[in-house]
Amino acid sequence: MGVGIGDIIPKEEREIENLKGRRIAIDAYNTLYQFLSTIRQRDGTPLKDSKGRTTSHITGLLYRTSKLIENDIKPIYVFDGKPPELKRKEIDGRNKRRQKAKEKYEEALKKGREKEARKHAQRSVKLEREMVENSKNLLKAMNIPIIQSPGEGEAQAAHICKKGDVWASSSQDYDSLLYGAPKLIRNLTITGKRKVPNKNKYVEIKIQEIELKKALKKIDINQDQLIEIGILIGTDYNEGIKGIGPKTALKEVKKGKKAEEVYKENEKEPEVNIDEIRKIFKEPKVTDDYEIKWGRPNKEEMKKILIEEHDFSRKRVEKVIDKIEKKMSEETTQTHLGNF
Secondary structure (H helix, E strand, C coil): CCCCCCCCEEEEEEHHHHHHHCCEEEEEHHHHHHHCCCCCCHCCCCEECCCEEEEEEHHHHHHHHHHHHHCCCEEEEEECCCCHHHHHHHHHHHHHHHHHHHHHHHHHHHHHCCHHHHHHHCCCCCHHHHHHHHHHHHHHHHHCCCCCCCCCHHHHHHHHHCCCCEEEEHHHHCHHHCCCCCCEEEEECCCCEEEECCCCCCECCCCCEEEEHHHHHHHHCCCEEEEEEEEHHHCCCCCCCCCCCHHHHHHHHHCCCCHHHHHHHHHCCCCCCCHHHHHHHHHHCCCCCCCCCCCCCCCCHHHHHHHHHHCCCHHHHHHHHHHHHHHHHHHHHHHHHHHH
16 A cells, blocks of 8 residues: 655656666565556456466566666665564455455456456455565576565665665655655656556656655655654554545644644544554664675576466567676676776
């Protein structure tokens, strides 16, 4: 779900060329969910191999990651570990919503309602453990750095960004900002034309850059107040106060109010300990045990995973590998010339 602060956070549009040479930590789960949701057939059915296994996620991972590399962007994928206990209720709620969406999807399919089926299919997406492992195996074969977080992936991405090991964190959600990521990049892996939900029109999706310090200054609050806003409107760990959106929450915290005070004024009782939520964002479980290093792709391993195991087109896979290798060769040549 993520925290819905998008309406109050200033953003700047960027072209992919503006990110050239940058190291970017990508929230892996968030990105894989995007691929599973959007890379589908007309009726909403995900892409599958001959054994009936979903391949939408590795399709997106292969082509979008190679595009980043071609544009001289250095991706690092950060994977979630064990979520905080407070997230259990949100996870249970998501599973129930997915199950309902799945039932509606199957019903629409039976009735031949393709548009309706696709809509429900996108809402029924679930990232299975096997999909996560498939994704990691492909990234390892591509020689792309992977970081396994002990907790939330966005918290880990924010952590390595604060350390200066990467230039920015990348996710569709805004939670990275609550974790204190100095810079957030949105729409990195979904640029291009996208259909507006439930409407027969398309919009151009642009890369967005959010610089935390600049954004906080523009809306005249500090980092602690941003976390209070998140708590008031709802996070992955609490529901928030019904009827209070980001703009109202912003007004309240600018008056110097804490979340508890706003709850009391609205005659609401927090369903969880608010101090625990603050602690999750201010003292998340992260690790410094990681290595960020890129290398040439393991061509044979990539072919084994994609062509032999999942029936990808040999011609298309070899084309992607050739592009990645060409880019790697150019970088090696430039490095040698720079040394000379």
